[in-house]
Amino acid sequence: MTNKKLKEFRIQGLERDDLKDSPELDALFLGYPYKDFQLRQLDIPKEKMLKYLKASLGGKQVNSAYLTEEGRLVGLISARHLPWLSGHFKANMFTLQHLLTSGKEPGYFQNMIRYLLDQMESIDFLDCRVAAGDINAIQALENSGFRFVGNEIFLVRSLLKDPLDESYRHPECVPCPDDMQDQVFDLAAKTHFHNRYMYDPEVAPEEAAAIYQRYLSGLAFNSDYHCLIKLEDGQVQGFIFYKYNQNLSHMVGRGYASLDFIGVNNSARNRGLGDALNRAALWHLSKMGVTHVVVRTLGSNYPALRIVHKVGFRITSSDLHFHHWLRPKARENSANQHPDLIFP
Ligand SMILES: CC(C)(COP(=O)(O)OP(=O)(O)OC[C@H]1O[C@@H](n2cnc3c(N)ncnc32)[C@H](O)[C@@H]1OP(=O)(O)O)[C@@H](O)C(=O)NCCC(=O)NCCS
Structure with missing residues (x-):
């Protein structure tokens, strides 16, 4: 990545209005390749999934941000509060529900993760489930201090076909x-x-x-x-x-x-x-x-x-799961059980 490109990076919060008519955001989701087989087994057209995924970016418990390069949208990161686990561990816990880029630049992922962690100052924990084939995202998570805790297999059974x-x-x-x-x-x-x-x-x-x-x-x-x-x-x-x-x-x-x-x-x-x-x-x-x-x-x-x-289930995808405790000590004595919303 050249210095010129780096200078022209922008990362900012996702406003609710941005969600409605952004073909670039649609292209980001539609271009994500790792769950195509799964969607076919589930008989879910990608366009319908797009609507479902875009709906997941709204709501009070979600912080989302996007990355642009030379004016073009190239990445999306989105963290959702985990209320039940936060109560269980007495910590402020979130999950990275979206981490995707249009290109294959490992730097895109890392920039977005760093930004999110900088903005969400009182967050104690982040987890992330990432497709096993998404090597650049995996390596960016590792470089950002996330720890591998297990792999998950996702299986589907159609009651129509079988x-x-x-x-x-x-x-x-x-x-x-x-x-x-x-x-x-x-x-x-x-x-x-x-x-x-x-x-x-x-x-x-x-x-x-x-x-x-x-x-x-x-x-x-x-x-x-x-x-x-x-x-x-x-x-x-x-x-x-x-x-x-x-x-x-x-x-x-x-x-x-x-x-x-x-x-x-x-x-x-x-x-x-x-x-x-x-x-x-x-x-x-x-x-x-x-x-x-x-x-x-x-x-x-x-x-x-x-x-x-x-x-009758068949494997449709596999994910790696990562955890990142930003302030492990906070778990022991946390008085802060409220989500840290950077873009309410
Ligand atoms: C998963 C679980 C529910 C299976 O219950 P179970 O009553 O033993 O299941 P079944 O007897 O119907 O079948 C077990 C099958 O696993 C096979 N099996 C057992 N140990 C195995 C091993 N180490 N490797 C591969 N297969 C194994 C058995 O041979 C059997 O298959 P077979 O009938 O073709 O020989 C039980 O092991 C369990 O409670 N595990 C802990 C909880 C858990 O992990 N839940 C799943 C995640 S939500």
């Missing part, structure tokens, strides 16, 4: 009654310790292990999630949580849902319970009119990958 047969009907997997919820939380605490926070050296192992239990007990039975359980001798041996994605379904005009959490008691594993729970959830979702189901899991979770393959 409809379910009777092997998906599992009436022994039943909706979780109120008096069994505590058993589900206990099982979640025992089974869900392989999460990316476990691989983050700034997070204590017991804190990482408690994340899913707290998340599920705080949210799952009071929100849009459905939960099925598998009982043996009156004890919950396995559970699965899944949910319908209202926003995406409405926007695309199809039915989208996700399988979110599954856990089987250690002593009951490899006997087909995980497979049965996945099938029963898919069966229920198909009865709800869902057309496409997605699932995400760590790339090293071979049993989870095995069961989703067995019920």
Whole structure:
């Protein structure tokens, strides 16, 4: 990159009005190549996804900025507040929801990351999920102090192309009654310790292990999630949580849902319970009119990958996950739990 070009860089906040009619912003999103196969498997035209992505740039909890070079838009960065995790860790936490450029210049990414970190002075933590093939973004994150904490595999199953047969009907997997919820939380605490926070050296192992239990007990039975359980001798041996994605379904005009959490008691594993729970959830979702189901899991979770393959999912993309604790000490004693909005 020449000095001349550097002089002509501009980076500034994204105003709400800029979102409406910017063909250059559209071109940035449409030119992003790493999720094309996934969108095809989901039967989502890129133009419809564009609308969904542009909507994600607005809102009070989002800070976005763009980069221009010689008057031309060449990059976008956008961070969204993470309210639940901020409460859990007592820190001011954000996720980089967009980090993209029109060219292949590693310097573009780095300029934008530096700018965002400079502007958001009271931010404690940033995470970023980036496509495994996006090497320049990955290297810019590494150069900016982000730490790799795991890779994720994204899989899709179409219920249209490959409809379910009777092997998906599992009436022994039943909706979780109120008096069994505590058993589900206990099982979640025992089974869900392989999460990316476990691989983050700034997070204590017991804190990482408690994340899913707290998340599920705080949210799952009071929100849009459905939960099925598998009982043996009156004890919950396995559970699965899944949910319908209202926003995406409405926007695309199809039915989208996700399988979110599954856990089987250690002593009951490899006997087909995980497979049965996945099938029963898919069966229920198909009865709800869902057309496409997605699932995400760590790339090293071979049993989870095995069961989703067995019920017809196919891999559509893989991402690397990075964490950056800017002020690790802030986590211990943070009084500041409010989002740091630079462009309200
Ligand atoms: C993933 C999980 C739910 C699977 O439950 P399960 O009841 O053991 O699942 P099943 O018995 O139906 O199938 C397990 C499959 O994984 C295979 N498997 C087990 N360990 C494996 C390994 N290390 N590598 C590859 N495959 C493995 C088994 O052989 C079996 O496949 P098969 O039936 O073709 O032989 C369970 O391992 C679990 O609770 N893990 C912890 C929580 C978790 O990781 N959840 C997923 C992320 S949300």
